[in-house]
Amino acid sequence: MGYPHPSHAGEHPVLSKHFGDAGARTFDGWVKRGGYEGLKKALGMTRDQVVEEVKASGLRGRGGAGFPTGMKWSFMPKEVVKPHYLVCNADESEPGTFKDREIIRWTPHQLIEGCAIGAHAIGAERIYIYIRGEFTHEHRILLAAVDEAYKGGALGANVFGSGRRIDVVVHRGAGAYICGEETAMMNSIEGKRGNPRIKPPFPAVAGLWACPTTINNVETLAAAGHILRQGGAWYKGLCRGNPKSTGTKLFSVCGHVQRPGNYEVVMGTSMKELIYDMCGGMRPGRTLKAVIPGGSSVPIMTPAEVEDCLLDYEGVVAKGSMLGSGGMIVMDDSTDLVYQVMRLARFYAHESCAQCTQCREGTAWTTRILEKILAGKGRREDLDLLLDLADNMTGKTICVLSDSCAAPVVSAIRKFPAEFDAYISREKQPVMVTA
């Protein structure tokens, strides 16, 4: 449901069915609502059978990249020689994204169940749930739920009498966006600075402590419980657009809509329906200026691109952007796009781990040039300089943080040139002071 708002008829609540219902938070409450049946079913199946079920569902990673989950699980070695690990990515720090927080806040057992299924599928005995340090409240909820899950038999040395051992360790982050990147996360769990690692080796070969590791997003794992319970075919049937995008997806909608919140819709639902019908559209007297659809790391969309865009991986790509994490930032005509793009660039500059020159220097320079434009000292050449910088920041670094900074900047310059012109021509008053 569109928490904190009541469910809308256009939604299809699976993961969010119990958002806002505090009774679903406890072990007993979750069991009463059909919880842990998916895990019990999975425990009666072989590793391969579980992987096949998830492959059949068409589930793709909800952390941003959309990689097929069943395939990712199948990369893990069949023989367990060294320990296998599952890492659950609850770092959620991509601006515009706030769905995983809601899953943990209302249905922590939904996540624990999904984690345990994932662990079984990849032959892991131990799961690390990496939760960002700022989620203080959700951290407490999760710790309490893990305790309960041990007492209820869903975790421990003999999960639901299956003879299978599954343990969960909740690992708290300490403020670093980059730790959401999977290899940085592994370093962070190992007690290191959160610097991304060069791939290969991929985590399934050498991840945590050089052991085979799988990393999945909270929403991905939460979906696994429902897929096991109701079947891969059921999940695959939830599709209104491209058959390669299946199931339901939580969209976090924020910014200038009347009812911001998390909305769960079937893949392929129209973006306009989400923004206007479910979220109530813009405030009175305002019109849409731009949407950043997949968390801040993707190209900005114009109202024309939003017009007939379908919300699935292929649909958003067809309109020049990416579905990403499903964090949708809606901006109306009161928005100063140059200023907001500068704020995003500043975010990436602040969060760069500084290993790669293109990223460390590029994010900082991009921010400074945008600040200069906002201070009324911009020149036309600055836009070319920004595009040139962005080119050097794309596809050249260990991880894609650098590319993520370039995407909104390039698309803003290309799609909204008038916004920049207004400052450069001095038609618009400066809003910043720089040295």
Added chain:
Amino acid sequence: MSTAHAAGETHQPVFVGPTRAQLEALFPKYPTKQSVLLPALWLVQEARGWISEGALHEVAEVLGLTPAYVKGVVTFYTMYHTHPVGRHFIQVCTTSPCNICGAEEVTKAFLRHTGCGELGATSPDGRFTVIEVECLGACGFATPVLIDDDFVEGVTPERVAGILQGYK
């Protein structure tokens, strides 16, 4: 027992009594001692409010790491304080999604009502420190503010004075 360290200040050990027990309970959760670093640093900050040079040396010693290594890690993560802060630490999100919903006005209201003067400074009475932070992962509840361990949603400038009443 207290240990002297390079800077010459006396440091009262953190990892004694219940905090020591909390540390010991962490070891079985990780295959290496080094991996206990982040949770150990959290224990220090919870006990002392910040991570001093002395505490940093103590952490290094209990985990078999060098102080330089520990410092490298501490300074990577923005939530660890390497200097003392006010009794109540206030973090206001001002990244774009919150920014377009008026987050900078919320920051200003906090600065005004706490008497902190500027971002990062502590109020003269030692009560508050206010900083701006990047996305808190609650963008639909603009503006979210983290006060110590309390996550407050939907903060507007008008609510600030009332919220601060709860933090003495």
